[in-house]
Structures are given as C-alpha cells and as structure tokens.
Amino acid sequence: MGCGEFLVKYILFIANLVFALAGLGLLGIGIAVQLQISAITNLITDSSFQVAPISSMVVGGIVFVVAFFGCCGAIRESNCMLVTYSIFMLVLMVLKLTLAVLIFVKLDDVVQEIPRWLNEVFNRDPIGFHEIERTFQCCGPAGPVSYLNLKLPDTCCASPPCNIVSSDNFSGCNGILQDFFNTFGLVIGVVAIVVVAIELVAVVFGLCLANHVRNKSRRARY
Template structure:
C-alpha cells in the first residue's frame, strides 16, 4: 500500500507541475491579448473587448494557485488537503467547460459585437479622442472596410502607414480595421476554446488521481491504526 501511495503521490505532483505550467501560459497569453488591445483603453466598449484577456489572466492565476495547493497536499500526504484540492479542481473544470461551451455558442454574436466596436470607432473618429488611430496603430489596418474609406479626404492619416512621415494611398495598410479586428478575435477565440478543452481534460485526470490519493491516504492510515 505504501508503494502504491507513493506512486500516486508523485504522479499527482508531476501533474500539478504540468497544471502550473498551463496556468503560467494562460497568464502570458491573456497578457499578450490585453497588450494588443490596450490602445483602446479610452474607448467606451474597451471593457468588453478586454473581458476575455482579463478572464484568461484570472483563470491562469487560479490554476497556478490550485496547482500549488495540490503539490503541497500530495507531498504532505494530507487527506483533508487532497480532498479540498479535488473539490477545487472539479469546480474549476466545470467553470472552464462552461466558458468554452459559451464561446462555442456565442462566437458569432461576439464577433458581430466586435464589428460594432469598429463601426462606433469609425463614426466617432472626428471626436477629440481619435479611436480609429488606436485601432490603426495597434492592428496595422486602415479605415473601416479598407484604406479607400479615406479617399474622399484626398489623403490617409499617418496612423495608416508603417512610416508615418511618408504616408500616402500607395503606402497605407490595405486591410480594413473591421476585418482585421474581427479576424484577430476569431483566431484567438478558437485557440482559447481548444486550449480550454485540453486543459479541462488534464484537470479531469488530475481530479481522478487526487481522489485516488485521498482514498489511499485514508485507507493506509486506517490500516496503520490497527
């Protein structure tokens, strides 16, 4: 029994080490997403565009914390800590699967909302805070649909070019901001969904092992008492 207990204990420890790495990757990915849209901080809908990156950072932090807790429970061979870790891991797995299912169901609506974000920025481009400039600099795009949206002005803004000092129709970014912005979220939402499924599967394996460890600890201590 002691040999089996040690085997499960070290497998669970290695599993939590893997989960900790996944948590760190989630934090890094969320931070990268957040930095890419940071230029929209003053935009009215910026909070909505930042919800996914913030959720990833929070989720990664929770995974990292729970993994640390699981490592301690495994090494100390504590039944209470192992069961508490199992419950937290199960709750986290359910919450994560709920988020993934939501992203599968609501993806089209979310992408349409991102289109409206760009439309509003375009409509308000003449206000004091030029939100289109933030989009064009951050996503290397020009205009709402494409650079030809500016042709009625006879010029394109400096934020539409890599070299702001020599910006013209010929050197402007050809892709429109609406298409670029929506493609950005479309691509990253797919990454988030499938990565979430993989991590949830890993968490389920960890849940099984943690339950086995807790059961082995309880049985081993009962038999040792006699």
C-alpha cells in the first residue's frame, strides 16, 4: 500500500467517524427539540414548526448509517461499497442543503406566526396552555398581563402562589418560544451546512480510493 493510498484510506475512515458523530448530533438535536415542543403539538393545529426537528432526525439517522457504510468500505477497500457510499453521500448532501435552505428561508415566517398560534391556544384552551407555560417557564402569550387578573396560575412564576405583582413572574411565552425556535433552527441549519462542506471532501476521497482499488484489481489480473 502506497503512502498516498494509506492516507486517503484512513482520512476517509476518520472523516466518516466524524460524520457518524455529526449524524448522531443532528438526530439528538431533532429529538431534543421535538421533546421540548411536545407540549404544544396537540394544541396547535399548524405543524410547520415540526418540519425542522423531524427532518433533522430523519437526515441524522440516515447520515449515521451511510457514514458507517463508508467506514466499512474504506477499511475493506471495497470498490462497490465505496462507490455506493459516494452516491448516497451526494444524495444526502442535496437533502441537507435543501433542509438548511428551507430552515433559513422559512424560519422567520414560522417564528412570526408563533404569537398568533399561542393566542389562539390561549383563548381556546387556557388549561392546556398551562402545559406550555410549565414546559417553557413562561406566562401567558404576552406575560402576566395576558390574564387580566391579579391572581395568576401557578405555572406563571417560580414560587407559587402567583399574582400580578410577584417578583418572580415569568415573561411572555411569545418571546421565549420565538427565541427557542430561532436558536434551534439556526443550530440545525448551521450543522447541516458544515456537514455538507466536509462531506464534499469525503466524496472526492471516496471516489479516488474506489478508483485506486479498481485499478489495483485490474493490475492484479495481469
């Protein structure tokens, strides 16, 4: 094995270990966001805010499987596995770029809709809204003033009983949820773009190694 082949082989192997971890990272972020928003999924009929976490989980899981496939192909020096890996990587790159673009393009629209969704839930199901307050540690859509009452539900402050003049009242759910979706949406988008940039290098290395393995196999027959 030449020095160049050795380097390509193990750089590709190490890169795929990184991809596997990145895939698990995307999967973990998606699960964390989905668990966090589970309190509002049954209350808000519009599911636009679930696109990013669900897509992140799906893409993250696929990336992990394909990266594992790439590790095996690099170690075994299998031309078939390496070519298949490169093709899957190219498809995943397109999917992740699409996910990142959708997040960056649609995120502001989704975030701007959050106050409308929360006001609808607050007016329709005040009891159900308490679960959102408990999960995100917030109070009413716009803060304690949303209740138009001196007495507030226990979910509105850190130390019940709560009232309108309590010093530990939580702020409004509108701002807190908007910040939450902005932060995690950007994290998912940035991670997806970084992974795509590294994957492009891995695809080149994978095709180079596959070509070398194929040439070596041909030379061995003569």
